[in-house]
Structures are given as C-alpha cells and as structure tokens.
C-alpha cells in the first residue's frame with residue numbers, strides 16, 4: 001500500500017494518509033525519547049520490534065473483546081489502522097509503585113498497590129503532560145464523566161488481560177499507558193501502541209527491568225530487552241519453551 005501525505009510526526013511514530021478513506025498508516029520509527037524529548041536515542045530494528053509487539057498485543061486484546069484501531073500489518077515498520085481522533089488524555093494504570101509515583105511520594109519502587117489505580121494525564125507536550133484528576137477534567141468540561149468512566153473501565157480490562165499474558169511469559173506488568181480515540185462512527189477504540197516504550201515490565205525471576213527504563217536510567221541492553229519481550233510474547237503462540 002502506498003503511503004500518502006504525512007499527517008503527523010510524533011516522537012516514535014509517523015502517521016500517513018492511506019489510499020482508503022477512514023484508514024491511515026502508522027510507521028514505527030527507530031527513535032526513542034524520554035523526559036519529554038530531553039533525552040534522545042535510537043536503535044536499529046526498534047520500529048519493527050515495537051510494531052510487532054503492538055500487533056501481537058492488539059490482536060490478543062481484540063480476541064478478548066477490546067476494540068482497537070489495528071487493521072493489518074503492511075510492512076516491516078508499518079501497520080494500517082482505523083483513523084481516530086485521539087482523546088487527549090494518556091490513561092495510566094499502575095499495579096505497583098514505580099516511576100513518577102515512587103518519586104512523588106518517595107516510596108521505594110515495587111510496593112504492590114491494593115488494587116490497580118487509573119490516572120489521567122493531559123496530552124500537551126508544552127505543559128509536560130500534566131496529571132489531571134477526573135473531577136478537574138469534568139469540571140473544566142474537557143471530557144464527559146461518562147466517557148472517563150468508559151476509559152477507566154476499558155483500561156482496567158486491558159490491565160487484567162495484559163497481566164495474565166505477561167505473567168505467562170515471566171514478566172510482571174508494573175504499570176503502562178494507553179491512549180484511546182474515536183472513529184468516524186464515534187466508537188471509542190484502543191489506539192496508539194502498547195510496547196516497552198509505554199509499559200514497565202519486570203522479569204518475574206530476576207526483577208530485571210525489560211522496558212524503556214533501561215534507556216531512561218542508562219541501564220544498558222535496551223535493544224536486547226525489547227527483542228526479548230517480543231521473543232517471549234511470540235513464544236505463547238508457538239508453544240515454545242521460554
């Protein structure tokens with residue numbers, strides 16, 4: 001499929017028009033950023049690996065009843081997706097304390113939360129994607145309460161499915177971020193990506209980090225970890241031994 005006009009370029013992906021109305025092409029780039037682009041990097045094959053991980057997870061989620069924008073893979077780094085208008089809130093789910101929550105409250109990373117917590121962050125690079133409460137979003141008329149409740153429920157459902165899936169391959173899903181969008185029929189779909197860029201994944205046996213924290217914190221073996229996450233997920237269907 002021929003790529004049309006470049007519609008949007010983000011930190012890790014480009015979006016192109018496709019030949020089909022209502023459908024666009026997502027190209028995963030090899031670049032990697034952290035701390036609102038203050039730290040930049042890349043590694044060969046990163047785009048392909050993240051495209052493959054997203055495809056695999058979105059297919060699993062679809063089978064479990066979560067509507068996603070994914071339609072088909074159309075090349076090494078490219079997938080065809082339903083065009084959606086992104087709802088401008090990053091939806092974060094946390095199972096354990098880590099990252100910004102650990103830093104904010106000075107709590108050691110790893111503490112298990114009594115139940116998964118959903119948080120909303122307003123998507124605005126200039127503001128540094130600030131945390132906003134559900135109450136603030138509703139009172140500011142940025143989104144309806146009903147929609148936020150749908151996003152929350154959907155995010156928790158995704159969390160249960162992914163927790164089980166990653167557990168099967170020896171990984172602990174500590175936290176993750178998802179984004180949702182509305183298609184032309186106004187249906188809310190899971191959009192964007194689910195990759196080690198936007199999840200925290202700890203090896204269940206060694207507690208080793210297998211995600212973008214390796215890049216953020218200069219832990220080394222970034223490419224190897226992403227590749228290993230993909231290899232383990234692929235082993236589920238291949239019935240191979242880990």
Ligand code: TMP
Nearest residue numbers: 098099100101175176177197198199200
């Ligand atoms: P945090 O601990 O930095 O708030 O991040 C929580 C989770 O959300 C972590 O898995 C990384 C992911 N995340 C993103 O993917 N993009 C972002 O912009 C932020 C802030 C977090």
Ligand code: ASP
Nearest residue numbers: 011033034035036037216
């Ligand atoms: N996703 C954000 C960025 O690229 C934050 C992070 O991952 O550290 O800046």
